[in-house]
Amino acid sequence: MEEYKDNFDLPAKAPGTALKGQGNTSPAVDRISDLMCRELINRAIKAQKMSYAPYSHWNVGAALLAKNGNIITGCNIENAAYTPTNCAERTAFFKAVSEGIREFAAIAIVGGPDYTIKDYCAPCGVCRQVMMEFCDPKKFYVIIAKSEDAYLVYTLEEILPMGFGPKNLGK
Numbered sequence: 001m002e003e004y005k006d007n008f009d010l011p012a013k014a015p016g017t018a019l020k021g022q023g024n025t026s027p028a029v030d031r032i033s034d035l036m037c038r039e040l041i042n043r044a045i046k047a048q049k050m051s052y053a054p055y056s057h058w059n060v061g062a063a064l065l066a067k068n069g070n071i072i073t074g075c076n077i078e079n080a081a082y083t084p085t086n087c088a089e090r091t092a093f094f095k096a097v098s099e100g101i102r103e104f105a106a107i108a109i110v111g112g113p114d115y116t117i118k119d120y121c122a123p124c125g126v127c128r129q130v131m132m133e134f135c136d137p138k139k140f141y142v143i144i145a146k147s148e149d150a151y152l153v154y155t156l157e158e159i160l161p162m163g164f165g166p167k168n169l170g171k
């Protein structure tokens with residue numbers, strides 16, 4: 001994949017995808033391309049198949065786009081002791097950071113019961129906080145999807161208002 005350009009106007013949206021018609025009035029939908037959203041959703045759907053969730057039976061997949069063009073996927077991984085459980089989004093972030101990648105542009109998330117996708121699956125508060133550590137809340141896009149044709153796009157700032165991040169500690 002090409003290096004990801006920090007330009008959310010290109011390429012043009014694929015025909016037949018009226019994102020705002022699905023109730024999303026966020027201005028973010030105009031700043032990341034439909035093509036990129038679809039690619040990330042496709043990868044998130046594949047990642048969901050790797051989900052290990054024998055307790056909740058709630059399977060989640062995520063695909064994280066780094067600014068260098070890499071796409072890092074993740075799934076939720078549960079544990080018999082429950083608290084060691086990790087979300088799909090954080091799995092993707094921690095995989096990336098452990099490989100030396102720290103700059104990100106967007107993440108797509110899909111999830112549902114028993115490896116299905118029936119509705120939108122928004123990231124939990126803990127994952128939003130992890131995003132806040134590595135991403136510009138005004139420029140990082142969170143894509144929640146039911147399919148490649150049905151998705152919503154938000155900035156991190158929209159789903160984590162007044163988030164606490166490195167800047168609060170002068171970093």
Ligand SMILES: [Zn+2]
Nearest residue numbers: 087123124127
């Ligand atoms: Zn989470």
